[in-house]
Amino acid sequence: MTREDEAITVRRVLDGDVNAFEPLVREYEKTVYNLALRTVGNAEDAADITQEAFIRAYNSLPSFRGDSRFSSWLYRIVSNLCLDFLRSRSRHAVVSLSREDGEGEETEAEIADESQSPELLLDRKLTREAVRQGLDALPREQRDILLLREIRGMSYEEIGEALGLEAGTVKSRLFRARKKLCEQLVRDGNIPASFSSEKGRGGERP
Amino acid sequence: MTEHEYYGELISALLDGEISPEEKTALDAHIAGCESCRRLYLAFSSLDAAVADSLEEPPESLCENIMADLRRSEIKKKHRRLRPVLAAAACLAVVLVGAAGMRGMGRSARADGAVMTEAAAAEEAVPAAAPMPEPAAAPAAMMPESADAVAADFFAFNESEAESTPKLSMSPSAAMAAGSAETEDVEETPLLDPVRMDELREYLGGGEADTALNALPIIHVFCPEDGSEISVFRTENGIFYTDSRDGGVRSCARSEGELREFVNILTDE
Numbered sequence: 456m457t458r459e460d461e462a463i464t465v466r467r468v469l470d471g472d473v474n475a476f477e478p479l480v481r482e483y484e485k486t487v488y489n490l491a492l493r494t495v496g497n498a499e500d501a502a503d504i505t506q507e508a509f510i511r512a513y514n515s516l517p518s519f520r521g522d523s524r525f526s527s528w529l530y531r532i533v534s535n536l537c538l539d540f541l542r543s544r545s546r547h548a549v550v551s552l553s554r555e556d557g558e559g560e561e562t563e564a565e566i567a568d569e570s571q572s573p574e575l576l577l578d579r580k581l582t583r584e585a586v587r588q589g590l591d592a593l594p595r596e597q598r599d600i601l602l603l604r605e606i607r608g609m610s611y612e613e614i615g616e617a618l619g620l621e622a623g624t625v626k627s628r629l630f631r632a633r634k635k636l637c638e639q640l641v642r643d644g645n646i647p648a649s650f651s652s653e654k655g656r657g658g659e660r661p
Numbered sequence: 662m663t664e665h666e667y668y669g670e671l672i673s674a675l676l677d678g679e680i681s682p683e684e685k686t687a688l689d690a691h692i693a694g695c696e697s698c699r700r701l702y703l704a705f706s707s708l709d710a711a712v713a714d715s716l717e718e719p720p721e722s723l724c725e726n727i728m729a730d731l732r733r734s735e736i737k738k739k740h741r742r743l744r745p746v747l748a749a750a751a752c753l754a755v756v757l758v759g760a761a762g763m764r765g766m767g768r769s770a771r772a773d774g775a776v777m778t779e780a781a782a783a784e785e786a787v788p789a790a791a792p793m794p795e796p797a798a799a800p801a802a803m804m805p806e807s808a809d810a811v812a813a814d815f816f817a818f819n820e821s822e823a824e825s826t827p828k829l830s831m832s833p834s835a836a837m838a839a840g841s842a843e844t845e846d847v848e849e850t851p852l853l854d855p856v857r858m859d860e861l862r863e864y865l866g867g868g869e870a871d872t873a874l875n876a877l878p879i880i881h882v883f884c885p886e887d888g889s890e891i892s893v894f895r896t897e898n899g900i901f902y903t904d905s906r907d908g909g910v911r912s913c914a915r916s917e918g919e920l921r922e923f924v925n926i927l928t929d930e
Contacts (some may be wrong), residue, residue, distance in 0.1 A: 477724065488717070523750060590715065630669050
């Protein structure tokens with residue numbers, strides 16, 4: 456859905472056509488669901504968060520100015536809901552959220568170990584489950600940016616709107632996120648189910 | 662930034678379609694002689710495909726649930742907006758007759774054993790009101806000419822609302838009977854128009870029903886515009902409604918709790 460399509464759709468909804476909202480739900484439910492799923496870790500809560508996100512978006516649509524993409528705006532709603540959820544669950548994964556402002560990430564130490572270089576990924580057969588676990592183990596800002604990229608037509612600028620970043624920062628963060636995910640998958644081609652984001656960030660696994 | 666990182670970022674941007682022609686030229690020249698970057702490009706490409714492939718499908722009913730939720734709340738919102746009109750409406754009657762079973766759920770102050778009829782409710786609210794139809798009349802007869810519309814005991818459902826009954830029973834017919842200036846103002850206001858009647862139908866849902874309705878309606882809504890009426894009945898076999906447009910009797914899909922909530926929305930201040 457292009458920005459123009461979104462604007463037209465949003466206008467129709469604001470004019471009182473509740474059913475006009477459905478294409479927006481259809482367009483973004485998968486991304487929203489996966490963002491929530493990878494953050495909260497179970498399908499039921501992810502579905503609840505997705506539903507709540509769209510209902511909130513609908514109810515606050517009058518405050519949507521249209522100076523950003525609907526998807527960027529929606530992401531911020533989802534992101535807040537996920538944060539609220541994690542806080543209320545107060546599980547240890549919150550650790551990775553303390554770096555939410557993203558500033559720390561850019562100074563993150565590079566992994567110099569060439570044995571974990573992304574290129575080696577080519578020799579691995581990636582299962583869906585391994586990729587999911589790899590995503591789960593990423594810091595949230597890196598995971599989210601990779602998932603936002605999955606929204607067709609989201610430019611770096613628009614992803615930046617969603618995350619509150621400059622387009623240049625989006626570019627470098629996406630590179631780092633890809634690199635880190637590759638490294639994780641290389642390092643751990645056979646990730647056990649118990650692999651948590653805590654351990655993943657330590658990077659001590661053989 | 663190392664050279665490797667610089668080209669790594671370009672490779673990443675290339676995959677996202679976010680690379681300038683100049684950068685593309687530079688990258689092509691570099692990759693031609695750099696095995697490591699070539700492999701990085703391939704690794705990132707397969708990673709992107711793997712990430713896309715790893716996305717999980719949301720539950721099939723999710724979108725449907727979201728839309729159903731929104732439609733419901735939209736109907737409620739519209740009825741909230743409609744409420745002031747309802748309260749002052751001279752020619753709209755929403756008549757709630759507390760059938761014995763329904764009353765059991767509600768206010769004990771009314772537990773005088775008698776079925777609360779519209780006539781009784783109106784009498785209580787406006788002693789001088791126009792003549793009322795017989796309490797036990799058939800549903801069609803229970804809806805008199807709109808000008809003679811009666812007050813309702815809307816809150817036979819809800820104990821907590823008991824004290825507000827007198828004020829509310831003043832609503833449509835009392836204001837009218839008093840011939841207040843307010844009434845004259847609102848006489849031109851469009852009331853429960855066909856569109857809103859359709860919303861009500863949508864709200865009620867409705868499935869097949871094959872039942873004889875001997876009960877008194879618990880909700881009765883009249884549309885002056887097209888003359889259609891909807892009556893909701895509670896029977897031993899569940900909740901039903903009749904639609905005068907087609908004479909159909911349908912089983913209401915809503916639960917009793919929701920129906921009660923709906924009535925409160927219609928009538929609550």
